[in-house]
Amino acid sequence: MAKPLRILQVMRAPVGGLFRHVADLTRALAANGHAVGLVVDSLANDAQTESKLAELLPHASLGIHRFAMPRVLGGGDLKTPFAVRKLARSLDIDVMHGHGAKGGFYARLALLGGGKAVALYTPHGGVLHFSRSSLSGRVFHLLERWLMARTGAVVFESAYAQATYAALIGAPTCPTEVIHNGLAPDEFVPMVPEPDAADFVFVGELRELKGIHVLAEALVGVKRADGTPANLVMAGDGPSRGEFEAQIARLGLGERITLLGAQPARPTFARGRIAVVPSLAESLPYVVLEAAAARLPVITTNVGGIPEIFGPTAASLVPSGDAVALGAAMQGVLDDPDAAEAEMLARLAHIESRFSLATMTDGIEALYQAVLARG
Structure with missing residues (x-):
């Protein structure tokens, strides 16, 4: 069996299908012996959000950490990547996995300046929902192309998402893999x-x-x-x-x-x-x-x-x-x-x-190991 990893899952608001995926993945990876931590938005902290995170905390041995992650581009985007980088180094993280447009943005920017960690990214719709006609859409698409060099792999939850990403942003220059969401x-x-x-x-x-x-x-x-x-x-x-x-x-x-x-x-x-x-x-x-x-x-x-x-x-x-x-x-x-x-x-x-949880987890875990092996 490969050595246990230290993994940081990065997302913005813990809601909807994105959070369901991250929560399932966190529990499964922890059950497989890996140490997992979460980075979430400190600006989205209503009672329902806190309840969901509290349920997940026993499976997040590296803790749940909150930083300002504005929904659209804002001041927090200039500070949070550096805070996430500092956190990753202090926790001796092997894998940064960003989920959604903002999560993927922070996970990969946190690698600026080097370090041993690798970054993976799952769009979850995220950047795929930004229109080319909007300013925020053009900015995010430009960032996606720029961050490709810092991306160990892109994980798509569907072949549809993979095709849409390529049409909007261009064919990824890093490895990609379609790994469907799974059920318990x-x-x-x-x-x-x-x-x-x-x-x-x-x-x-x-x-x-x-x-x-x-x-x-x-x-x-x-x-x-x-x-x-x-x-x-x-x-x-x-x-x-x-x-x-x-x-x-x-x-x-x-x-x-x-x-x-x-x-x-x-x-x-x-x-x-x-x-x-x-x-x-x-x-x-x-x-x-x-x-x-x-x-x-x-x-x-x-x-x-x-x-x-x-x-x-x-x-x-x-x-x-x-x-x-x-x-x-x-x-x-x-x-x-x-x-x-x-x-x-x-x-x-x-x-x-x-579409089983075991198939999903095995696929993502194997991809983590493959990206780390490539260095």
Whole structure:
């Protein structure tokens, strides 16, 4: 077995899929005998954030360290890389792994001036979401090209992210590897729907990018086999909630859509029989993986890395932003549950073989060792 490593995971705000990935990776690496520390933003420290970090602390033997990381370019960007470099040297770090645009920025800038550590970078959407037409987008893309010489490897969570990065920024001059996000064994335990479960369940942020307005329109004409209107339960909150509630009222869906507020994904899946993820854009969404692993039929859109998750069932993906197509897909699953079950099982077999936490961790750990071996 290779020697244990001292690893610093660097990210900005511990929220969403990026944090889920870093938390899973931290726990798995610690279980494999490595010493792991985290660098996070001191500016994002609400109660929910602190609770998540507190849960992770027992697995972070090198501690959790906070520095100012402004969301857009700001004063903290001139100081924090030097503070991270000082921390890395004091902790005798072998591997700096930056996650997201800012995390990748700091992890690689911290290597200025030398040192034994190597830097890896996982975009997680991050820089891929910056438009070329915006000033911040142009600056981040320029920084990406400049920092390539200080990057030991770029880890992409999907082939989609790899292709998008190359199109926006140019083909990386350092090694790259696609390593999909993975799920823990207990996430593949079948989820049994509650007796009064809704027909459909949505888990995600209530914002335009998640396709919630398209979902409401799609639901209008969807009916069960007995002719009664189908219903939907939704877990999540976000900036578009007020506007979405107004749309629900306007469409007369008040009795058919239940908003639960922010809730954990897996328990919420028991509140519905069919998962719907109508996103307009994604990278490699955990919610699609989680719903499929819980053995729910999943209706979702042909965006980002979702076709990689769907594998042999990708033909059932619907165009994003198309309420008619989404409604037809929802109606189709209600009309033919046996076909939906067969498709779910085919998708489950694909995910079990390619999207496990063990496969993800082994791939990243091997890449760390390979980059260190190259010096």
